[in-house]
Amino acid sequence: MSQEHDKNAKPELPKDLRVRFCPSPTGTPHVGMVRTALFNWAQARHSHGTMVFRIEDTDAARDSEESYRQILDALRWLGLDWDEGVEVGGPDAPYRQSERGDIYKDVAAKLLQAGYAYESYSTAEEIEARNLAAGRPKAFGYDGYDRGLTQEQKDAFKAEGRKPALRIRMPDEDLAFDDLIRGRIEFKAGSVPDYVIVRPNGDPLYTLTNPVDDALMRINVVLRGEDLLSSTPRQLVLYRYLTELGVAKGTPLFGHMPYVMGQGKKKLSKRDPESNLFLHREHGFIREGLLNYLALLGWSIGPDRDVFSMDEMVDRFDIRDVKANPAHFDIDKATAINAEHIRMLEPQDFLNRSLPYLKRDGVVSAASWEGLTERERRILTAAAPLVQPRVRLLGEVSGMVGALLSEDGYIEPAPDARKQLKDSAGAVLDMAVRALSPLAEGEWSTDHLHSVLTQALVDDGGYKPRLAFGPVRVAISGRRVSPPLFESLEIIGKETTLRRLNNLREHLG
Numbered sequence: 099m100s101q102e103h104d105k106n107a108k109p110e111l112p113k114d115l116r117v118r119f120c121p122s123p124t125g126t127p128h129v130g131m132v133r134t135a136l137f138n139w140a141q142a143r144h145s146h147g148t149m150v151f152r153i154e155d156t157d158a159a160r161d162s163e164e165s166y167r168q169i170l171d172a173l174r175w176l177g178l179d180w181d182e183g184v185e186v187g188g189p190d191a192p193y194r195q196s197e198r199g200d201i202y203k204d205v206a207a208k209l210l211q212a213g214y215a216y217e218s219y220s221t222a223e224e225i226e227a228r229n230l231a232a233g234r235p236k237a238f239g240y241d242g243y244d245r246g247l248t249q250e251q252k253d254a255f256k257a258e259g260r261k262p263a264l265r266i267r268m269p270d271e272d273l274a275f276d277d278l279i280r281g282r283i284e285f286k287a288g289s290v291p292d293y294v295i296v297r298p299n300g301d302p303l304y305t306l307t308n309p310v311d312d313a314l315m316r317i318n319v320v321l322r323g324e325d326l327l328s329s330t331p332r333q334l335v336l337y338r339y340l341t342e343l344g345v346a347k348g349t350p351l352f353g354h355m356p357y358v359m360g361q362g363k364k365k366l367s368k369r370d371p372e373s374n375l376f377l378h379r380e381h382g383f384i385r386e387g388l389l390n391y392l393a394l395l396g397w398s399i400g401p402d403r404d405v406f407s408m409d410e411m412v413d414r415f416d417i418r419d420v421k422a423n424p425a426h427f428d429i430d431k432a433t434a435i436n437a438e439h440i441r442m443l444e445p446q447d448f449l450n451r452s453l454p455y456l457k458r459d460g461v462v463s464a465a466s467w468e469g470l471t472e473r474e475r476r477i478l479t480a481a482a483p484l485v486q487p488r489v490r491l492l493g494e495v496s497g498m499v500g501a502l503l504s505e506d507g508y509i510e511p512a513p514d515a516r517k518q519l520k521d522s523a524g525a526v527l528d529m530a531v532r533a534l535s536p537l538a539e540g541e542w543s544t545d546h547l548h549s550v551l552t553q554a555l556v557d558d559g560g561y562k563p564r565l566a567f568g569p570v571r572v573a574i575s576g577r578r579v580s581p582p583l584f585e586s587l588e589i590i591g592k593e594t595t596l597r598r599l600n601n602l603r604e605h606l607g
Contacts, residue, residue: 111278115319117150119138119139120152133355144413151183156195205310206296216245218265225241279353280422312346394435396421440490480585501575527602533553
């Protein structure tokens with residue numbers, strides 16, 4: 099079966115693969131943007147190709163240096179490196195479109211001179227009026243009016259003070275290409291009007307700058323979001339013209355990744371909290387967990403397997419295996435996968451990564467291991483194996499270790515912990531104090547504490563374990579869920595334990 103007729107045909111990838119990530123710096127990095135970067139990066143690394151990172155910042159009204167810095171921060175945090183581009187340089191510098199204006203002017207002039215582009219003087223109001231007069235919807239779009247303007251007509255417009263936009267002359271033929279993800283995609287003749295590549299004020303548009311940069315940087319595989327699929331016929335035509343002019347060596351392959359959907363089956367927008375990359379980092383996602391989950395938004399490493407490393411992803415990734423169906427961002431699943439990756443960290447790595455959160459929350463004195471006090475290091479080292487299996491996000495570590503690090507003799511119970519305190523809580527606390535007070539320092543160990551309190555509260559006191567140990571847990575941690583109780587008692591020591599038990603007892607009255 100010939101490829102022209104095989105709707106499912108997906109082309110072979112080039113051996114000297116070159117992909118690019120080219121965001122616009124217009125806000126906080128979002129998960130859709132990062133998923134695009136990840137898939138480009140994974141394909142480049144799998145194919146031993148080249149990843150180019152450039153910035154599309156020709157929209158001065160919307161672009162910001164702050165956003166540019168945030169994009170750099172995001173990629174560096176996630177470990178998505180690049181071979182050529184901003185900050186690292188390369189043979190096709192500069193890599194910011196705002197610094198490439200002369201290149202676009204030169205290419206636009208060549209397109210105009212060759213007749214592939216033409217001057218268009220029509221205003222939006224005139225286009226709408228012509229559509230209404232012809233019985234078409236007002237918003238039907240551009241009607242090709244300026245295609246055949248005479249020099250006399252152009253001169254008349256110029257005499258009025260008008261400046262022309264430049265439009266690409268679309269051919270009157272069907273257009274088609276084989277998408278790396280979706281197979282054969284066709285566009286009927288006339289479905290895409292002649293489009294603007296340069297504004298009347300001389301500013302180049304994305305429709306020109308993006309393909310020109312891809313051509314000059316020899317990009318041969320373009321992996322981007324489904325929202326850009328409708329612009330592909332324009333790019334196919336422009337690549338044809340650029341190739342004929344010697345600017346491009348040919349047309350790249352395209353792969354259009356599926357939408358990322360949010361709540362209520364709507365496309366995840368920049369305004370949705372789940373889309374904010376830095377919010378996930380703030381909550382305590384680690385790079386391995388977040389990248390693993392984002393990889394699942396359209397791709398899988400194998401049946402019934404959700405957790406994998408980036409090395410494993412690189413080893414197996416092929417953009418042609420990505421599904422075209424929309425992917426749904428599920429924060430609960432993302433958090434569960436992050437928890438798996440937290441559990442895989444070495445204990446010291448887990449602590450080092452947790453410290454910025456602990457410092458932020460006022461639980462420790464420094465954000466680095468070296469900056470901590472000897473006491474803080476001792477307690478955190480003891481606490482790590484207790485806490486690491488129980489947290490899903492690094493932002494949860496503070497709540498788990500805060501009471502262990504605190505020297506306070508009373509921890510105010512959280513509302514959900516206070517609800518756990520039944521009428522028997524006072525009596526249980528009294529019994530616990532009587533049982534623990536005689537213990538010598540050498541007896542203050544996890545196993546012995548477990549034995550002593552079980553004997554006193556469960557065997558002799560007759561309380562069920564939940565009623566026996568619940569009040570002790572609340573006194574020690576102030577929380578309903580905490581690190582294991584007896585290990586916690588050993589860590590905080592006898593003096594602090596007894597003070598907290600007595601103080602909670604007093605507060606109960």
